[in-house]
Amino acid sequence: MSTALITLEDVTVHYGPHLALQRISGQFGAGTLTAIAGPNGAGKSTLLKVIAGLLRPSKGRVTIAPEVRASIGYLPQISASQRDYPLSVMQAASTGLWPEIGNAGRLTPTLKDRVRAALAEVGLAGFELRQISALSGGEFQRLLFARLILQDPKVLLLDEPFAAIDAETTARLIKLLLRWHGQGRTIVCVLHDLLLIHKYFPDSFVLAGKCMGRGHTHDLFEQKLLSFDLDMAELHDPEHAEGPHDAD
């Protein structure tokens, strides 16, 4: 088992009276590619936000290894972005360089070439001067992946990166994801699509308000914690779990 980069201890999150996450514990090792699966309202996005440091747990603790603490890339759900913001594709992608060049660093020709290369890598070559408001959902998601390429983080936290985008874009972004995995980056990805999880994600974390199971994806399928036959909502069945029934 590789060294743990992200450690969760008894992480509990309340939104007011509503219990979103209940006593989640677990580790994400260096270089792992993990899917977070679970029904709607299971707290998947909440868990990702807690790991990203955007949300403070009401109880429990998240520990990020110091060597990656300043190198986290977070991709929010596409619906959370301002898609009509007055930026060009080139400008929006360049924001990924901000941690590197700061508030006053110049965007040198070399850096501009890097931005163009990142855009080309996600299939947005030639889109540089377009305004982001003119992009389709799939193109916008590609743009955010280009920003991630430029940010070059060691840990990637992705929230539903393939929701509501076309098949071609999904295929291209999955390829990118696998390459990042091959480079030894640590990836945690909230995902709905069981086919994608089964095919591409070695590890999974099954969530339904609390942790239903975690480990190798294929073991979880064997244990029927992940299943193509089973509706994910059945995880709420009290026979399987005493998870929160108000988790939606």
Place this chain on the structure above:
Amino acid sequence: MTLIDFFIAPFSDYAFMRRALAAAVILAMGGTPLGVFMMLRRMTLVGDALSHAILPGVAVAFLVAGLSVWAMTLGGLIAAIIVALAAVFLVRTTQLKEDGAFTLLYLLSLGGGVTLLSLKGSGVNLLHLLFGNILAIDAQTLMLTAGVSSLSLFVLCVLYRRLVIDGFDPSFLAVAGNGRGAVWTSPLFFVLLMINLVAAFQALGTLMALGLMILPALAARFWVRNIDKLIPLAMGLAVLSAVAGLLLSFYLDVPSGPAIVLLAGMGTLLSALIGRVGSVRLYRTRGR
């Protein structure tokens, strides 16, 4: 009278018009970049509420120290900070949302401020504080305005990239900027906004102070798509409204603050009708 006389003479002949012009141009340059970011953050109404909220502070300062620029500025700033903190407190601890909290507080401020002012003094002072008097600006106030605008432009240069990123995707700023002081971006922006509003209120009053900041920004959005062009265009439109408003005020003998804001507002409305981006004119072809 030649055309040149018409545009130049009021300013060359009268010192008060020159000072008013300087104040208006300074406010236009310093305030509109903030106005653009307010618009992009969808907080124009919050800004509006904040600008009214300074009145009770100004009123208390007036009761204590009379028409002293420094006292009123300080009073206004303190009131704005109290209102902003109170709004944050109410939103966090009650079921009030941001719009409700700010509406409550600004109405309270307006009511309280006007009541305080009428304890001592005439309707003239009240009108002066509500609508400003850019034609009566003295050298001292002008220096204060110039100082605030320069400082604010400087801070904005430092904050610029963060503000752009924050508006586009706040989570990116928070996660990638963790440990780089990103958490200070929004509070600093609020402080900038408040000192600009307080500086503008001498010229335009608490009811109009926001006009010169926000209206040109809204207008510019109808003409250009990119933030690189948005800010300079908004600045230019603000300067134009300021100069035209002063001339209107001079020739028709109407109050100058409202004249400036009226022209800026009409320009914005016209842009909404015939602009190149997302205007009424393009409504049918837009398809959504």
